[in-house]
Amino acid sequence: MAEQPARFSFVDLFAGIGGFAAVLRGYGGKPVYSVEIDKRAAKVYELNWGHSPLGDITKDANDEVMAVPAHDILAAGFPCQPFSKSGAQRGMDETRGTLFWNILKIIEAHHPTVVLLENVRNLAGPRHFHEWQVVVESLRAQGYRVSETPAVFSPHLLPLEAGGRPHVRERVFITATYDPDDLMGGVDPMPAVENRSLRGGEEWDLEADLPLDPEHEVEGFGLGDDERAWIDAWDEWVRVLRAIHQSEAQRVGEKARRLPGFPVWVDAWVHEDDLLIPEGTPSWKANFLRKNSALYTAHRDAFEEWIERHGVRDFPPSRRKFEWQAQDTATLWECVMQMRPSGIRAKRATHLPALVAITQTSIVGTRERRVSPREAARLQGLPDNFEFGDQPASATYRQLGNGVNVGAVWHVLREHVMRDEAILKTTEAGRRIFSAVVTDSPQSPDDVMESVVRDGQTRASD
Missing domain, CATH: 3.40.50.150 (Vaccinia Virus protein VP39)
Structure with a gap:
């Protein structure tokens, strides 16, 4: 220029x-x-x-x-x-x-x-x-x-x-x-x-509008075996609960219910008869515990089979929590996901949540990897000729998040x-x-x- x-x-x-x-x-x-x-x-x-x-x-x-x-x-x-x-x-x-x-x-x-x-x-x-x-x-x-x-x-x-x-x-x-x-x-x-x-x-088209890099494997940004296991487990949970809802809907001739929009937490899955909410519990948390208990009570057998099959109670505490915000998306592997301290969050793959300066880099399910530094730079509007030198990717993510x-x-x-x-x-x-x-x-x-x-x-x- x-x-x-x-x-x-x-x-x-x-x-x-x-x-x-x-x-x-x-x-x-x-x-x-x-x-x-x-x-x-x-x-x-x-x-x-x-x-x-x-x-x-x-x-x-x-x-x-x-x-x-x-x-x-x-x-x-x-x-x-x-x-x-x-x-x-x-x-x-x-x-x-x-x-x-x-x-x-x-x-x-x-x-x-x-x-x-x-x-x-x-x-x-x-x-x-x-x-x-x-x-x-x-x-x-x-x-x-x-x-x-x-x-x-x-x-x-x-x-x-x-x-x-x-x-x-x-x-x-x-x-x-x-x-x-x-x-x-x-x-x-x-x-x-x-x-x-x-x-x-x-509506945004993340694939075309960002655009996403076509490669499924970008060195250093793939998923670990544990991460794949957590995603596969919750993906099956989505499919199991969706099948239950569809079966119930066919039986009564109504439209199938959507998956719960509130965060689910395996540690809060107790039968409603056994639910104890300590005095002084904030109202938002009491409501959260009641919803999880009701969900578990309605589907206890299916949920326990799922827990046993995947060893879910041995997952790290934050991976026993899950939040579905992807509406009718068929599978987690078609979603954008974040491994958050508050749990695994799944959203529709139309756009990405905010880049942050900590380790919550979004996972693009269709690529089976995290967003690459170049894709993250595009999210911030920086052109592909913008250079980051030889610094580690963690520094690049942090700078873009800030x-x-x-x-x-x-x-x-x-x-x-x-x-x-x-x-x-x-x-x-x-x-x-x-x-x-x-x-x-x-x-x-x-x-x-x-x-x-x-x-x-x-x-x-x-």
């Missing part, structure tokens, strides 16, 4: 392997500062973007030092440590000791035209209402127009042609525009995006800039950003990602 004049400048904080960098470079931006404390992630960043972000934001942005230069857009997927509960009226003092405070020091020093922050979905949940309020009010105190309503979005809500992916990954985005003169008259803006599908009811989805960020930034068009067009920097993001860029990041990464890799090799 030929070198193009920069449309705007940006800083990339908590940069990871460069999800924000991919979007902002794709829109024509030029990085003037990036920082990432993890050495392996910084190395991958350098491989693909031409410079190392290795560093510590707490040393570059504090009361004594401001090593971050002026810029037009600030992007950060920041960690969220808890703030105090004394009230948002304390402003920046309340965020001291958190990494958000370092972001605020940069904002206070430079007041970038646009701020784009990303965090886990729970930041906008009821348990973290105070933290959310502190973030919003701190930005407003610096002269920013920011919605109090969270903007929650996931790549699976976008059409494929707009950068969407079959990847359920809800994240909260905080988007803000510098508006010190309050041009909009104090009106609380709507969030840049709504948490709703833009696909018109179209990263941002390119298509989601591309969409959120575009929608934010269109929302605040009137404000942005009052400044030279704002006009440049609007032109780069809305007027002159394609709708989908996929149209430019390969060339953007190739350009970064060329700089890295120079």
Whole structure:
């Protein structure tokens, strides 16, 4: 990709392997500062973007030092440590000791035209209402127009042609525009995006839309003998219970019942006459125990035969738990599965659950293996020419699980800039950003990602 004049400048904080960098470079931006404390992630960043972000934001942005230069857009997927509960009226003092405070020091020093922050979905949940309020009010105190309503979005809500992916990954985005003169008259803006599908009811096809690699065997990502035994056992349980339901339905002339949607737990299978629920048991758990007991009581003989046949009581505790969320899928080997601490979860193979930075990598039943690192990178919108070097796959999974989805960020930034068009067009920097993001860029990041990464890799090799 030929070198193009920069449309705007940006800083990339908590940069990871460069999800924000991919979007902002794709829109024509030029990085003037990036920082990432993890050495392996910084190395991958350098491989693909031409410079190392290795560093510590707490040393570059504090009361004594401001090593971050002026810029037009600030992007950060920041960690969220808890703030105090004394009230948002304390402003920046309340965020001291958190990494958000370092972001605020940069904002206070430079007041970038646009701020784009990303965090886990729970930041906008009821348990973290105070933290959310502190973030919003701190930005407003610096002269920013920011919605109090969270903007929650996931790549699976976008059409494929707009950068969407079959990847359920809800994240909260905080988007803000510098508006010190309050041009909009104090009106609380709507969030840049709504948490709703833009696909018109179209269902994902994981096989074609990701796409999945065709190989059934990818070295290092196959299943162990124990894992196959656990899946085979629960696959038979699904077929046994489904056959029972079909037989019952034929006998009474009704439609067969579906498999239970609640988690089943072999350790909770006791006859209803023997069920004891200790006093003080939470209502959700008591309900869970009653459902499992009723299920077992109705099918005790078939279940005991199944347990004996597969030695299920000798499975590890977490593998004696099972959650079926695959509706009418015929077999587990046609599902997407996760080996979770809470049990084996099976879903329809239309899309994949969120990548996480721990060992819950999804198993694709039709491939009889885990999602490969390359497939995981595609889930995050990174092109196939994106490089991870010679690091172990576990590091790649962790980095992708911690990263941002390119298509989601591309969409959120575009929608934010269109929302605040009137404000942005009052400044030279704002006009440049609007032109780069809305007027002159394609709708989908996929149209430019390969060339953007190739350009970064060329700089890295120079």
